[in-house]
Amino acid sequence: MTLAGTRSLAEVAIGDALPEERIEVTPTFVVSTAIATRDFQDVHHDRDLAVAKGSKDIFINILTTTGLVQRYVTDWAGPEALVRGVAIKLGVPCYAYEELALHGQVLERDGAVLVVEVLGRNSLGTHVSGTVRVELPEVAG
Amino acid sequence: MTSSITDAAHRIQERGPSEPRAARDPVNLPMINNWVEAIGDRNPVYTDESAAAESVHGGLVAPPAMAQVWTMGGLHPQRDPADPLYAMMAELDEAGFTSVVATNCEQTYHRYLRHGEQVTVSTRLDSVVGPKTTALGEGWFVTTRNTWFVDGEPVAEMLFRVLKFRPPEQKPETPKHEAGTAVIRPAIGADTAYFWEGTAAGELRIQRCGQCGLLRHPPGPMCPECGATKRIHLVSEGRGEIYSYVVHHHPPVPGKELPLVVALVELDEGVRVLGELHGVEPDEVAVGQRVAVDFQRIDEELTLPVWRPEPTEAS
Numbered sequence: 001m002t003l004a005g006t007r008s009l010a011e012v013a014i015g016d017a018l019p020e021e022r023i024e025v026t027p028t029f030v031v032s033t034a035i036a037t038r039d040f041q042d043v044h045h046d047r048d049l050a051v052a053k054g055s056k057d058i059f060i061n062i063l064t065t066t067g068l069v070q071r072y073v074t075d076w077a078g079p080e081a082l083v084r085g086v087a088i089k090l091g092v093p094c095y096a097y098e099e100l101a102l103h104g105q106v107l108e109r110d111g112a113v114l115v116v117e118v119l120g121r122n123s124l125g126t127h128v129s130g131t132v133r134v135e136l137p138e139v140a141g
Numbered sequence: 142m143t144s145s146i147t148d149a150a151h152r153i154q155e156r157g158p159s160e161p162r163a164a165r166d167p168v169n170l171p172m173i174n175n176w177v178e179a180i181g182d183r184n185p186v187y188t189d190e191s192a193a194a195e196s197v198h199g200g201l202v203a204p205p206a207m208a209q210v211w212t213m214g215g216l217h218p219q220r221d222p223a224d225p226l227y228a229m230m231a232e233l234d235e236a237g238f239t240s241v242v243a244t245n246c247e248q249t250y251h252r253y254l255r256h257g258e259q260v261t262v263s264t265r266l267d268s269v270v271g272p273k274t275t276a277l278g279e280g281w282f283v284t285t286r287n288t289w290f291v292d293g294e295p296v297a298e299m300l301f302r303v304l305k306f307r308p309p310e311q312k313p314e315t316p317k318h319e320a321g322t323a324v325i326r327p328a329i330g331a332d333t334a335y336f337w338e339g340t341a342a343g344e345l346r347i348q349r350c351g352q353c354g355l356l357r358h359p360p361g362p363m364c365p366e367c368g369a370t371k372r373i374h375l376v377s378e379g380r381g382e383i384y385s386y387v388v389h390h391h392p393p394v395p396g397k398e399l400p401l402v403v404a405l406v407e408l409d410e411g412v413r414v415l416g417e418l419h420g421v422e423p424d425e426v427a428v429g430q431r432v433a434v435d436f437q438r439i440d441e442e443l444t445l446p447v448w449r450p451e452p453t454e455a456s
Contacts, residue, residue, distance in 0.1 A: 088245070
């Protein structure tokens with residue numbers, strides 16, 4: 001049985017673009033995601049200490065970026081897409097008050113697994129680039 | 142120092158994977174709820190029991206990207222000195238590489254985790270590469286590999302790379318120039334007196350040719366279009382958009398706090414006028430931004446025109 005809205009492999013072609021998604025990186029977002037990922041490093045919740053350590057502001061942690069990249073792809077692929085891997089490389093920080101724009105494209109297919117490239121950019125440049133390996137059902141349920 | 146870091150890295154690498162360390166809690170719905178709420182993930186297989194039961198999973202599962210979350214140290218982490226990552230960080234701290242940023246994270250999920258499963262993690266040091274010169278400062282790239290287990294079964298793996306760096310020395314702050322000292326005064330002559338009389342009266346006056354009607358700024362004695370020397374002026378509405386601008390950081394300017402923004406504004410009447418831009422942070426100025434003129438009274442003899450963001454109709 002397939003939950004409504006899961007894409008099938010038959011519906012996806014190499015080169016397909018994912019719709020852009022924009023995320024308002026509010027201080028609340030930075031702090032709530034840091035705590036939800038159990039990452040209590042001060043640079044993710046304490047602006048004074050973040051600035052004292054040379055950052056412009058608090059910034060989102062890598063576990064959050066991994067989670068965002070994953071959910072960006074599963075938002076597109078649907079609830080029964082099976083995530084097999086997320087590989088990301090971080091670039092510029094994503095500080096509070098930034099807007100993070102996520103872009104994606106289907107790069108290749110390896111059996112039932114699609115390799116989806118994801119890029120996340122903010123006003124400073126590319127915050128994250130990477131790939132998500134996601135397995136889709138052969139045909140829609 | 143380089144050799145001592147490399148030696149420490151070899152020593153820690155040779156110790157191999159650490160003893161599996163247990164997550165604080167079994168995989169559970171409250172932590173998953175917090176995570177999906179913060180991240181904004183609405184996939185029902187993580188939180189909706191009946192939807193999850195209908196799905197390929199046949200029941201609730203944890204978001205794969207939470208693999209690392211289960212075994213995070215929390216607010217008051219108990220650092221095990223035998224942990225390879227912690228041991229390597231301590232060596233680098235000692236050598237002055239006190240700051241850290243994560244650069245790479247590559248997670249592989251062998252299967253989804255289910256509620257109630259107790260996860261453990263084992264870490265080994267993969268490599269320590271450096272010293273490298275980076276934008277953040279001199280540092281070492283430390284790569285570790287984590288494996289998460291449930292009852293001895295590997296469920297997820299991660300390559301994790303951080304840059305452990307020495308923050309560059311803070312530059313002393315450039316002293317701000319005292320505001321209120323004498324400003325550089327414009328040369329006021331026969332061709333320009335009307336303009337400065339205008340600013341003192343709260344008007345932005347633009348020279349107009351009395352023969353052909355051409356508007357021109359800055360003013361001059363003769364019309365570049367028709368050659369007439371019959372000068373009149375109009376009073377501008379004082380509104381326009383930023384055509385170009387510069388942010389001046391150095392050298393100091395008498396009477397000004399730096400950085401300051403000098404904007405070239407294209408008036409709605411069609412000519413361009415230079416002036417200092419007030420009320421906008423230097424990194425928020427945009428070409429095309431609407432601005433309106435304002436007047437900054439320096440003393441009895443001088444009033445400077447300045448630009449401010451155009452007030453909206455509602456205000």
